[in-house]
Amino acid sequence: MPITTQEIERRMTHFETVCRDKGIKRTHQRIEIFREVAQAEDHPDAEQIFQRVQKRMPTVSLDTVYRTLWLLHELGLVITLHSGRERTHFDANLEKHHHFVCEHCGFTRDFHCSDLDRIRLPDVLKNFGKVKTAQVEARGLCKACLLKK
Amino acid sequence: MPITTQEIERRMTHFETVCRDKGIKRTHQRIEIFREVAQAEDHPDAEQIFQRVQKRMPTVSLDTVYRTLWLLHELGLVITLHSGRERTHFDANLEKHHHFVCEHCGFTRDFHCSDLDRIRLPDVLKNFGKVKTAQVEARGLCKACLLKK
DNA sequence: TTTAATGCAAAAGATTTGCAACATG
DNA sequence: CATGTTGCAAATCTTTTGCATTAAA
Numbered sequence: 358m359p360i361t362t363q364e365i366e367r368r369m370t371h372f373e374t375v376c377r378d379k380g381i382k383r384t385h386q387r388i389e390i391f392r393e394v395a396q397a398e399d400h401p402d403a404e405q406i407f408q409r410v411q412k413r414m415p416t417v418s419l420d421t422v423y424r425t426l427w428l429l430h431e432l433g434l435v436i437t438l439h440s441g442r443e444r445t446h447f448d449a450n451l452e453k454h455h456h457f458v459c460e461h462c463g464f465t466r467d468f469h470c471s472d473l474d475r476i477r478l479p480d481v482l483k484n485f486g487k488v489k490t491a492q493v494e495a496r497g498l499c500k501a502c503l504l505k506k
Numbered sequence: 507m508p509i510t511t512q513e514i515e516r517r518m519t520h521f522e523t524v525c526r527d528k529g530i531k532r533t534h535q536r537i538e539i540f541r542e543v544a545q546a547e548d549h550p551d552a553e554q555i556f557q558r559v560q561k562r563m564p565t566v567s568l569d570t571v572y573r574t575l576w577l578l579h580e581l582g583l584v585i586t587l588h589s590g591r592e593r594t595h596f597d598a599n600l601e602k603h604h605h606f607v608c609e610h611c612g613f614t615r616d617f618h619c620s621d622l623d624r625i626r627l628p629d630v631l632k633n634f635g636k637v638k639t640a641q642v643e644a645r646g647l648c649k650a651c652l653l654k655k
Numbered sequence: 656t657t658t659a660a661t662g663c664a665a666a667a668g669a670t671t672t673g674c675a676a677c678a679t680g
Numbered sequence: 681c682a683t684g685t686t687g688c689a690a691a692t693c694t695t696t697t698g699c700a701t702t703a704a705a
Binding site: 380381382384386387416417418420421424425442 | 658659660661662663670
């Protein structure tokens with residue numbers, strides 16, 4: 358299920374709104390970097406995002422990609438994901454969703470499930486702090502890795 | 507709720523069993539490194555584990571800590587955790603449990619909840635691969651970070 | 656015009672590796 | 681004893697930073 362053009366546009370508009378609200382400049386680079394994450398469904402890491410953006414924008418530099426990704430993270434426009442020895446992966450899906458992660462190769466995909474969205478967390482958590490979101494991380498082996506074993 | 511001495515001993519015994527089964531040598535270093543993770547409840551990263559082990563074993567080297575931690579991970583004796591810009595954190599709790607993570611400082615704690623243990627995952631996941639475990643990641647701000655803001 | 660963002664190159668950090676010496680089973 | 685493991689130091693890989701230049705609002 359690829360991300361619809363509509364959804365990508367929605368994300369771009371939201372990005373625009375947030376930037377205006379916080380007085381962040383919408384530079385050519387930031388727009389392209391955010392678009393790349395917004396339209397990716399494979400949760401790329403910084404290096405992958407850099408390579409993809411570079412195709413359309415050959416002068417972009419890797420450090421700008423890093424700076425921009427963490428800025429987007431601070432702004433709450435992307436979330437981060439990790440697994441095992443893998444590097445940080447980025448996800449622009451802000452809707453309630455959950456993750457499948459392959460423990461072997463790091464393959465990661467979103468999935469949606471309204472039952473899981475209604476999870477009730479125990480009160481013990483109040484001892485730790487304030488919970489903002491909760492999602493399920495389903496870990497296992499992806500199809501490709503199952504075959505390899 | 508600190509980890510009981512009993513539980514730590516149980517983990518050490520399990521470590522011993524796994525090593526014997528797989529023909530892995532139980533060196534002084536590996537034992538101390540695993541013990542350190544087994545008794546920690548704050549999910550330390552490699553550097554922290556190194557520093558703690560070093561107190562008891564001044565000659566241990568950082569690269570042995572890395573090698574050992576990933577070995578333990580391969581053996582299924584520890585799981586890894588991450589958050590935001592943080593480095594990889596290690597957890598020797600093999601029982602079904604869930605995590606609270608502070609998005610701001612990386613503070614991480616386990617919590618248990620039998621309701622959450624019974625989570626039923628949707629069939630969509632079969633398209634991705636085989637799920638081995640599923641846990642809830644509750645993200646938010648820890649008490650210390652709440653005060654700072 | 657003012658302020659913030661970029662690209663470059665260099666620095667800093669984190670993790671991994673080759674290899675001789677050493678310890679475990 | 682044979683083999684796997686360690687420590688060291690160096691290499692590698694990843695991420696961050698300082699600063700002059702450039703671009704957005």
